[in-house]
Each structure stands twice: as structure tokens, then as C-alpha cells.
Amino acid sequence: MIDAISTSGPxxxxxxxxGTIFLLYATYIYIQRRKxxxxxxxxxxxxxxxxxxxxxxxxxxxxxxxxxRQYDALVAGNLLAFQSEYFEETQVGQTFEVKLLGRxxxxxxxxxxxxxxxxxNFEDWGLGSRREGLYPMIGEGIFTQDGHQWKxxxxxxxxxxxxxxxxxxxxxxxxxNSLLAALSSQTGVIDLQPEFFRFTLATTTSLIFGxxxxxxxxxxxxxxxxxxDYCALIGAMRLRLANFCWLYNPSKFKQACAEVKKYATYxxxxxxxxxxxxxxxxxADRHPFILDLYKxxxxxxxxxxxxxxxxxxxxxxxACLMSWTFYLLVRHPTSLERLQQEIHSIAxxxxxxxxxxxxxxxxxxxxxxxxxxxxTQIPVNVREATKTTYIPRGGGPDGQSPVLIRKGFGIGFSxxxxxxxxxxxxxxxxxxxxxxxxxxxxxNIGFGFMPFHGGPRLCLxxxxxxxxxxxxxxxxxxxxxxxxxxxxxxxVQSGQEKQTLTIVVASADGCKVLLS
Ligand code: HEM
Ligand SMILES: *[C@@H]1O[C@H](CO)[C@@H](O)[C@H](O)[C@H]1NC(C)=O
Ligand SMILES: *[C@@H]1O[C@H](CO)[C@@H](O)[C@H](O)[C@H]1NC(C)=O
Numbered sequence: 001m002i003d004a005i006s007t008s009g010p011x012x013x014x015x016x017x018x019g020t021i022f023l024l025y026a027t028y029i030y031i032q033r034r035k036x037x038x039x040x041x042x043x044x045x046x047x048x049x050x051x052x053x054x055x056x057x058x059x060x061x062x063x064x065x066x067x068x069r070q071y072d073a074l075v076a077g078n079l080l081a082f083q084s085e086y087f088e089e090t091q092v093g094q095t096f097e098v099k100l101l102g103r104x105x106x107x108x109x110x111x112x113x114x115x116x117x118x119x120x121n122f123e124d125w126g127l128g129s130r131r132e133g134l135y136p137m138i139g140e141g142i143f144t145q146d147g148h149q150w151k152x153x154x155x156x157x158x159x160x161x162x163x164x165x166x167x168x169x170x171x172x173x174x175x176x177n178s179l180l181a182a183l184s185s186q187t188g189v190i191d192l193q194p195e196f197f198r199f200t201l202a203t204t205t206s207l208i209f210g211x212x213x214x215x216x217x218x219x220x221x222x223x224x225x226x227x228x229d230y231c232a233l234i235g236a237m238r239l240r241l242a243n244f245c246w247l248y249n250p251s252k253f254k255q256a257c258a259e260v261k262k263y264a265t266y267x268x269x270x271x272x273x274x275x276x277x278x279x280x281x282x283x284a285d286r287h288p289f290i291l292d293l294y295k296x297x298x299x300x301x302x303x304x305x306x307x308x309x310x311x312x313x314x315x316x317x318x319a320c321l322m323s324w325t326f327y328l329l330v331r332h333p334t335s336l337e338r339l340q341q342e343i344h345s346i347a348x349x350x351x352x353x354x355x356x357x358x359x360x361x362x363x364x365x366x367x368x369x370x371x372x373x374x375x376t377q378i379p380v381n382v383r384e385a386t387k388t389t390y391i392p393r394g395g396g397p398d399g400q401s402p403v404l405i406r407k408g409f410g411i412g413f414s415x416x417x418x419x420x421x422x423x424x425x426x427x428x429x430x431x432x433x434x435x436x437x438x439x440x441x442x443x444n445i446g447f448g449f450m451p452f453h454g455g456p457r458l459c460l461x462x463x464x465x466x467x468x469x470x471x472x473x474x475x476x477x478x479x480x481x482x483x484x485x486x487x488x489x490x491x492v493q494s495g496q497e498k499q500t501l502t503i504v505v506a507s508a509d510g511c512k513v514l515l516s
Contacts, residue, residue: 040406047404077508127383193506264308328374353478364473380415
């Protein structure tokens with residue numbers, strides 16, 4: 001800079017002027033930062049914030065060793081188990097600082113902090129890097145939005161889920177009949193997991209797209225399924241890379257996203273054409289979801305994107321819940337038998353199981369709670385402070401004081417690990433014991449149990465998912481009363497089996513059972 005100025009020439013005055021402006025600007029920024037910093041400090045003092053003492057240890061620069069070990073564990077299929085051990089071994093407690101690739105962030109497993117982030121101080125937090133990670137796949141929609149836009153999407157979609165509740169279990173009937181037929185046609189050891197992915201794809205597409213579209217061939221559906229799986233896989237990797245997600249954008253990903261969108265566009269166009277040809281009322285019977293969204297959004301692309309958002313939220317989550325439920329039941333024959341008896345005593349007329357009947361199956365609810373606890377879908381998640389805020393616990397020598405979180409900083413949280421905490425669930429926290437939900441102990445658990453989160457962004461599909469899983473489980477157990485663990489299938493402690501971690505957590509070895 002000095003050199004540049006001292007070498008005189010025709011542009012000297014100009015350069016001096018630019019230099020001065022630059023200096024002024026830098027000073028301004030510095031003062032502004034200082035002001036922000038002071039304001040934040042005062043804010044922290046006001047709320048009794050204390051420094052966060054514990055941080056995740058690392059040895060290599062940029063915490064590359066921690067990064068590498070996690071990557072290795074991910075590939076080996078035991079990342080969540082590795083983290084459990086790592087947290088315990090390093091005694092970082094429930095809330096700690098993480099410094100990964102030079103960025104400071106926070107991590108918490110504390111129900112009180114989760115309640116503050118997701119509910120009490122909801123307005124202070126946003127999705128952070130999720131939007132960028134998933135945008136190429138699902139675009140503008142409830143799962144990628146914050147603020148006003150999110151609120152609008154939420155209202156729009158909530159109507160759809162309310163409507164669905166009045167339809168009892170109709171939307172699940174055709175898909176479950178296909179699933180049962182597919183299972184009946186196989187012999188020997190059968191892997192249920194891929195069948196559940198097919199089943200929930202069928203129910204979710206039927207929910208959002210409406211009546212099946214005859215213009216698409218079975219091959220089209222198959223291609224869609226493959227592309228969707230691939231997109232979800234890469235999308236999850238991009239989420240894990242957080243602010244570095246632009247590093248990973250393979251051309252195959254772009255192409256698969258384009259194909260998935262094309263498929264959804266068929267349905268949107270088909271519904272709009274139906275409306276044009278047969279009138280609003282008649283078409284709305286066949287494609288209520290699409291046409292109601294269109295009425296409000298008035299843009300086929302925005303409608304398509306919202307559909308994609310619901311698809312990504314609803315499909316894998318419920319498939320994995322069902323798969324883990326059977327995975328656990330066949331390893332716990334006493335629980336399986338008790339559930340079979342309950343089903344038998346309530347759904348006596350065979351095929352037509354109703355919502356009202358499902359509501360009368362308390363043990364089934366315990367089984368689902370217990371599975372949601374041990375295999376929390378969307379196991380790990382993040383939020384970013386959109387303004388300077390605080391979390392109520394983790395600071396000070398005893399970790400009981402609030403901690404200041406400055407604007408722009410991120411916090412990771414893991415319902416998966418919290419749900420396996422011995423402090424909350426006792427010494428047998430890693431064991432499958434549906435009975436723990438029967439007594440009064442867990443009635444006021446609050447944010448200590450949050451498979452669907454809580455607060456304003458509570459899962460919109462909670463009722464849909466639980467009804468779908470319940471209905472599916474009942475129909476399968478009615479049809480295959482001898483369902484049991486396949487021979488040679490491993491029985492290891494829950495959490496130690498190999499897992500495939502994408503946005504959700506699936507069993508890497510599937511869910512292998514014998515049906516007859
Ligand atoms: C076992 C099954 C499911 C689980 C465990 C689950 C869990 C969750 C969780 C934890 C969130 C909050 C994510 C966040 O804010 O970071 C969420 C959001 C959401 N879920 Fe689910 N979900 C399930 C099934 C479904 C189904 C079947 C649908 C729809 C058919 C669905 C639709 C949604 C939507 C639209 C949101 C976004 C809500 C918002 O941001 O306001 N979910 N889900
Ligand atoms: C079961 O449902 C089917 C249609 O889904 C209906 O035709 C049949 O009458 C129902 N059976 C009973 C016993 O309710
Ligand atoms: C399952 O958990 C929910 C909390 O999300 C609770 O309200 C419900 O009572 C539990 N169900 C049973 C059967 O314990």
C-alpha cells in the first residue's frame with residue numbers, strides 16, 4: 001500500500017483517495033464490530049451467561065483428526081456409536097464447543113437447551129446451511145425456508161395434513177396391499193427394509209400427487225425411485241459438509257435432481273390439465289394437494305418444489321421407523337407376542353383396520369415410542385443463530401449457567417444421543433423396553449423425547465407417519481403371524497449394529513425376517 005502510494009504517477013491522487021476511503025471503511029467496520037461485540041457482551045451479562053468451558057478435544061490443526069475419525073466411522077457404518085463413545089470418553093458433558101475446520105460452533109444434548117432453541121427462543125434461530133445443501137434438490141419450500149416464507153408454507157401445508165386426517169386410512173390401503181402381495185410372493189429370509197422404502201414412497205406420492213397418473217410407465221416410476229434415492233444420499237452428504245457443501249456438487253447429482261423434478265412436474269401439469277378440462281371441483285377430488293397449493297402459489301414450479309419438500313420429509317423417515325420396529329420386535333419375541341395379542345384382541349375383522357381401532361392399541365404406541373427413541377430419524381440436526389441469543393445451560397464451572405451464542409454461530413444437536421442418555425432414561429437406556437412408556441415416569445418428559453421435534457416447526461407429518469406405521473405394522477402382523485428373526489441374524493446391543501446414515505438412520509444390513 002505504502003509502496004503503491006509513494007511511486008508517483010498520474011493516478012496518485014486517485015489512489016490516495018481510494019486508500020483513504022478504504023481506511024475509513026475498515027475503521028467503520030471495526031467500530032461496528034466492536035459495537036456489536038459490546039452489545040453482545042452486555043446481552044450476555046443481562047442473561048447471566050458464563051463461558052462454555054468444555055470443548056471437544058483434537059490434536060491436528062483445524063481438528064482434521066476429529067474430522068477424519070468421524071469420516072472413517074461414517075464409512076464403517078458406526079458414526080453414531082463412535083460419537084456416543086467419544087462424548088463419554090472425552091467427558092465433554094451435555095453442551096460443548098466444537099471447532100471444526102477453523103469454525104467455532106456448539107453442540108448440545110441438553111433437553112433444556114433444545115427447548116430454548118426449538119420453542120422458547122424459536123425466533124432467534126434459523127436453518128443455517130441446510131437451505132444451501134438441499135436447495136438443488138427441493139428448491140423453495142417448507143424444509144428450506146425460514147421466517148415469513150416458512151410461515152406461509154407451513155400454513156399452506158398444514159391444511160393438507162388436517163384434511164388427510166379425515167380420510168382414515170384410505171391413502172395407505174393400496175400401498176399396503178401391494179406390500180403384502182410382494183412379501184407373500186417371496187420365500188425364505190426376506191429383507192423388509194427395501195419393501196418399506198417402496199411402501200412409504202407409494203403412500204407419500206399418493207398423498208401429494210393424488211390419483212396415479214396413467215401417462216407414466218413402470219419404468220418411469222423405477223427411474224424416479226433410483227434418482228430420488230441418489231439425491232437423498234448426496235443431499236445428506238452436502239448437509240454434513242454444512243457451509244462447505246458447494247465443494248460437493250457432482251454432475252450426476254444435478255442430473256438426478258433434474259429427473260426427480262421432471263417426474264413431479266408431470267403430476268403438476270397433469271392436475272392442472274385435469275382442472276382445465278373437467279373443472280375445479282372434479283379435479284380437486286383427484287389431486288387435492290396439488291390444486292390447493294396452486295390456488296395459493298399460482299406457479300407450477302413453486303408447487304412442484306413444495307411437493308419435493310414433503311416427499312423428502314416424509315418418505316425415508318417413516319420407512320426407517322417401520323424397519324427398525326420390526327428389527328427390534330423380532331429380536332424381542334416377548335414384546336412381539338404381546339403386540340400380536342393386542343392386535344388380535346382389537347382388530348378382529350381381519351383386513352379393515354381403522355384409526356379408531358389403532359387408537360385402542362396402547363402397547364403398539366409404546367413400541368413406536370421406544371423405536372422412535374432408540375432410532376431417532378433425523379438423528380442429528382443444526383440451527384444457526386439469526387440474532388445474538390443464549391442457551392439456558394452449559395456455561396460456568398458447573399455447566400449450569402446460560403451460554404451466549406452470538407449471531408451467525410451454529411449449534412448442532414443430537415436427539416439420537418439424547419434419547420440414549422442414562423441421565424434421562426436410566427441404566428438400561430440402550431435397551432429396547434417398550435414397557436418403560438407404561439408407567440408415569442416418562443409422562444412429563446418434555447423435550448427429553450422429541451423424535452418429531454417440538455415448538456413451531458414440529459413435524460407436520462407426525463400423525464400421518466404414526467398412523468401409517470401403525471396401520472402397516474398391524475396389517476403385516478395380521479397377515480404373517482409367524483413372522484420372526486431369520487436364522488444366523490446377528491443380535492447385538494441396540495446402537496452397535498451397522499448403520500447407514502443419510503438424513504435418516506437406516507440399518508446397513510436391512511431387516512431380515514422369516515415370514516412363514
Ligand atoms: C417417523 C417419521 C417421521 C419423523 C421421525 C419425522 C421427524 C421430523 C422432524 C424431526 C422434523 C423437524 C425438522 C427440522 O425442523 O429440522 C420434521 C419436519 C417435517 N416433517 Fe416429519 N417426520 C416423520 C414423518 C413425516 C411424514 C410422513 C411427513 C409427510 C408426509 C412429514 C412431513 C414433515 C414436514 C413437512 C416437516 C417440516 C415442518 C416445518 O419445517 O415446519 N414428516 N419431521
Ligand atoms: C373393507 O374395505 C373395503 C374397501 O376398502 C370394503 O369394500 C369392504 O366392505 C370393507 N369390509 C368391511 C368388513 O368393513
Ligand atoms: C409417547 O410419547 C409421547 C410424547 O411424545 C407421549 O405423549 C405419549 O404418551 C407416549 N405414548 C405412550 C404410550 O407412552
